[in-house]
Amino acid sequence: MINENIRKARKEKGISQEELAIKLNVVRQTVSKWEKGLSVPDADVLIQIADLLEVSVNELLDIKTQNDTVENIAAELAHLNEQLALKNQEKALFMQAEKKRGLILLLSFISMLTAMNVKNEIISIALTGGCMLAASIILYRNLALLTKITTEDMKIGTLKVTTLFNITVLIFAVIIAILSETSFIKLSESSGQWLALTVTCIIILFVGYISPKLPFTRHTGLRLPWTVQDEETWHIAHKMIGCISLPLVLLYLAASCTINNFEAITLAVILLWIGIPGLISFVFWWKKFHSKH
Template identity: 50%
Template sequence: MLGDNIKKYRREREYTQEELSAKLHVVRQTLSKWENNASVPDAEVLIRISRALEVPVSVLLDLTPEEETVDLTDELARVNEELAERNQQLQRNTLASQKRGQIVFLSFAALMVVILVDNPLASLLLVGACIALSLLILYRNLSLFSESTVSISQMKALKVVTIFNAVFLIVLLAVCGLLQAQVITLTAQQEQWLLMGVFSGLFLFFGALSPRLPYQRHTGLRLPWTVRDEDTWNLAHRIIGVISLPLTLLYLAAAFSVSDMELIGTISVIALMLYIGIPGVISLVFFWRKYH
């Protein structure tokens, strides 16, 4: 960009910022802003920069021979617009990093509560509060964490998933708290039904919404290769949509065939591993072939 070229040729001419700014009759801070692409000089000053650095204006602006006849003022306006978009994106990235930091801090706080708090009920409440705050931050900043090209339907899917996650975790923590306090009790059969209902509901819910989730880094099948490539992300989530119903039916058939709670738990873990593993492996092969 223009600022990078000014810096490059200033260094090639062995000028300091103070020396070049003196030649241009501007303060050093102004030259620093140009070199850092925070602003652009006007047409008259750009010509002075060109003469001082002994570099054609077309070279400073990265113009091709066909573009050398364009109006200099219009070209600077275009560069200024590009810089404004770039600076806006940098501000957006900085804000997103701050919000991610808050979510990471709350996650770490939840982990420390689990380690340090002995009272199970108090631990559940504090962990629930940390999770709820994390999900609230995520929900309020979905557009910030997502690409600007996310459609209305995709954003709606993100919001639905985020709300579902919040409600599910709150209900789960509430049930665990009530069980811990012995306010409610469940028979062995009721525990089995609850476990199968939770896994089946999760499989079907995320299977229905996964193909609609846009490419981003906070909600979905976040594997090292899916978050690095949009095509890989889309493939993995389409596969989840395809396998969710048959896998749920197979899971229920296997779970109903046994009565031991430990076996049902093992079947549930295997089903979850398949739910993640099948799209994970297929998308990994796709990613590997695409880039190797």
């Protein structure tokens, strides 16, 4: 790259950035920007740099052909400027996305600390739910940035619907928890189990419906170490979730009506719901990347 070539030629000549800047009638920061790849010199200035460092313009541009006319140099620099602009834009988007990820992680960490340390149940539920809700809203507002899907509206739409569903379930859970703690509503053990059963079934059915439509992303879906590494493995796992969700809900309902151990049944269904797609996708991923070794 031109920035590395300028820096290398300058050091080989034994000239400092400040000395080169003085000879070119520019400030040292301008030379520093060239060498960091933040900007490129104009064609006339590049010719001066080549003369001062006793190298050819082609060497600085890292090209083989003989095109050292001002017009050709200007065209090459214009091309480099376009590449530099795209690179800087990608870097800016990456930094912006990292800030959003950091904020989401911070809110998640605060919600965890709140749940562990705040003794008042109502305050703990409100603060924890508020942090998680804020994190979900930030995710919703920045889905295109965080997933880098900007042109496929269908996929963005799927992610938005999924995130909105998550927000709705979170709000519902927080409201029920607060109302229960304040004794505004009183749930018996039986009614509480049926409420949990209903919510769990709705979640499983919704996820089963939406999973086959989810795009390959590290933010929403079955984020296992192998599913986030390979897009084909990702889609296999989520298609499997779509296939087993309805049968598992029917099994869940039947078992809940006949077996008197709601917690064990719920745990078993959740483990099957995650475990079956996880195991099948892992076997596929392992065969795909390790069977030939």
